[in-house]
Amino acid sequence: MDLTDWVVLLAIALIAISFFCTRAGQRRTSAERARHARGTRMLIQAAIALWGALFMLERTLVSPGSLPVAHLNPHTALAVVLALAGAGCLWSIRGRSLLKPRRIFAC
Numbered sequence: 001m002d003l004t005d006w007v008v009l010l011a012i013a014l015i016a017i018s019f020f021c022t023r024a025g026q027r028r029t030s031a032e033r034a035r036h037a038r039g040t041r042m043l044i045q046a047a048i049a050l051w052g053a054l055f056m057l058e059r060t061l062v063s064p065g066s067l068p069v070a071h072l073n074p075h076t077a078l079a080v081v082l083a084l085a086g087a088g089c090l091w092s093i094r095g096r097s098l099l100k101p102r103r104i105f106a107c
Helices: 002-019 030-062 074-099
Strands: none
Touching: 002 030, 030 074
16 A cells, blocks of 8 residues: 555544544533543544554565665564554543543442
């Protein structure tokens, strides 16, 4: 895939997150708005981290001749990809839990 395709894929993911995370019609307190903004930000961070992991995986391991920079050691590249994917998954889980409304009476 070309770099343009990757950038378009990232833009579509970020637009989808911002579209689905906006709730214009609901009245919320400032604490709920801050919680919602923090959850949206974490989902955006997760999308960028997962995008970066996939981009690095594709550019270093699948088609290593596509980048003009010096090639990375495959073990180093895989470690960075796993770190980015792990951070993206954690941010996704935490952001999704922040977007859920808080329960008043938890059992």
